[in-house]
Amino acid sequence: MSASAPERVTGGQGLAPALAAVRVRSGLVAALFVLAGVGWWWTVSRMRGMDEGPWTGLGTLGWFLSVWVVMMAAMMFPSVAPTVALYSRMTRRRSPLSPLLFVTGYLLTWTAAGLLAYALAALVDRAAGDVLAWDRAGRWVAGATLVVAAAYELTPLKDVCLGRCRSPLGFLLSSWRDGRRGALQMGARHGAWCVGCCWALMASLFALGVMSVVWMAVVAGLIAVEKTLPWRRVATYGTTVLLLVLGLLVVAAPQAIPALTTPADRMGEMEPMP
Template sequence: MSVRAQDRVPGEGLAPAFAAVRVRLGLVVALFALAGVGWWWTARQMRGMDEGPWSGLGTLGWFLGVWVVMMAAMMFPSVAPTVALYSRMTRQRSPLSPALFVAGYLVTWAAAGLVAFTLLTAVDRLAGDVLAWDRAGRWVAAGTLAVAAVYELTPLKDVCLGKCRSPLGFLLGSWRDGPGGALRMGARNGAWCVGCCWALMASLFALGVMSLVWMAVVAGLIAVEKTLPWRRVATLGTTALLLALAVLLVAAPEAIPALSVPGADVVDEMDQMPPMDD
């Protein structure tokens, strides 16, 4: 049965999760509150650090700490219906199980962040400043956005998004009892989420991983794809936006709102300097 057919099976879509949201409203409010704290903390940590595409990531410890909080801020609103449904289905009705589920989810995203840090560090050490804006950085960023746009239309994206949009099907198909089961289920849900969203997160690096504006844009795209009923419209809209950004990065990067173009401030300052007398 295809993923789209599964989405139309009663009980396999988002309706059971949204019903659980109403029942577990306090849990959902707590997740949104944690997301809000994550946005506030991330904004403080990243203030003045947005250098545009391929911004510096700092040390491994600092980056992983900020990355995990970023994932909580960006992903908790989207994963809240799944956590609420899991909480409702937990036999022992223990408040610990949803917390472990969320912890497992964040562990998977922490591993994804470690992979990203390792890849970018390896590129930096092996190829020097190849990702600098005035070298290949601009073109690599545009290529990353184009690849992300293409990935939106692939069968793998379709399968992973189907898992994210069918919380009941996922939970029934991977159910494990006990605290260890909660942790493993959360990690597996995080793995499907990484499969669904890795290209969008790569786009965030290409636009400026230290930019709160682009964090919000990517988080919004993820939420739209996972929760809106018009799945195909959301996917095609995301594809079109990514392609448009890729073209603008090459043709007119200054036309992209909130994009920090490396070196642009220096050029502006030089333009504003009074002419020198002969």
């Protein structure tokens, strides 16, 4: 651990110290949940009617980034709240701004991930045009993306990243930096572990419909379950099975997925009422 150690270290492993800090820092946790709720409300209002199913267009860079950052706050704040609460307790005598800077660094990392996703989408669009259209390769690529995401759940890298996310105390002690700059760096580093843990789930969201509030809620739920459920293996294997089933259904029977928007659904919505 670089720099100086925090003033007080809470014993225990896994989520136990963080959950104890949640009780002590209930106001901070409540604020994060309120911000997440506001993010959900704003996202729902902005994304209404925009779900075009797999590989929905991302719009302009400025518009996409504004939606992306709010989406990440809505989806990630509940699961990162225990880590922020524990960090706040460990820095309570130093700077009241440290938790805010920690969260800012966390969001900056996810913003960078959003920029990368947008750049990849723009690159594919420029190089291959409408190759991701549903009636071309889009359906197959969506199914393959979900299967790859399922496979990633069982990899050592996923296991390491998830372990960091599920052990806030371990992360804070091994990555400690003093000062406001240190708070920003620690938040960014925690965000990097979170991206390593969740990038495949976020890719699945693009494959199912990044502008779908339903799939956004499903992915957010899977992230929260993996990070907080006491039975870690149950959560991981359950997520793996769900992603694998969805991947196979997207290719073989997309109509069997209730919340999936396909071109046939959109054409039905456009038909005039008799």
